[in-house]
Amino acid sequence: MFGSTAPNYLCFFLIAFRKATPKWMDHVRVSCESGLEGPHEDSYNWRKYGQKDILGAKYPRSYYRCTFRNTQGCWATKQVQRSDEDPTVFDITYRGKHTCSQGNNAVLPPKSPEKQEKPTHSHNIDIHRAQASQESLTKFRNILSVNTDNLNNGDMAYPFTFPSTSFGCMKQDNHSLIPWALENESFLSDLYQTHLLSTTIPESNYFPSPTFQMNVFDGIYSKPHSESDINEIISTNTSATNSPIPDFNFSLDPVEIDPNFPFNTPGLFS
DNA sequence: TGTATTTGACCGGT
């Protein structure tokens, strides 16, 4: 399977990255009474790069990637699709972890309020700050409307809590923090993306309403598509720690990797 | 003019 050339290795790792990137679903219910529709806001800067009609789905799926993909090499992506059953619900699938500045701790100021769909509400911003105060978190939690769609799903796990410690500010190159970070935050930190409801603009151009009703993914890592997905995440704990590619928070699925694979092959990561 | 979105084409996996 593996040739002796670096490009072959690179190809392999790109495939492994795609396949092993943790995914999770985020169901957002839009408040009908507020007259809002469209997906949520998660305070990250996303750039839409595609839209597809999905077989059997009423609504098209939109594809977003981090705005800073090129400038900062952030490979976080997300998919947004309106639920067939309940059009007020958007299924959001996140892939990858933000390695850009906004993913570490910074919530960059909006370039323009309209276009950047940036929440100007402090709670949402605080939630993304590395040192959000417990007070803010408590206040924020009080206005959350938890979507319990997944509670009947036996796969769910990892109850969502609001830690008082810094969150989502892990530097990707801080290897000394990796073991703890991977065990506790590898994906949980990404779950710590909260969402504001959109206005009437669907899919992409949305920004919070002053009367928004916060509906946050219920903080549960839900519906792993398969057991392998869990393995993918768990494997991050081990394989990524010594990964020579610190910029990518991906895991290598041990099922797919020959344990005898010569990682120390000269030129492998060159 | 720079940036974001749209949308048909393209590609890889199944």
Next chain:
DNA sequence: ACCGGTCAAATACA
């Protein structure tokens, strides 16, 4: 061959 995901040229917008 079909389908999902991505690319990139065209277009829109500030």
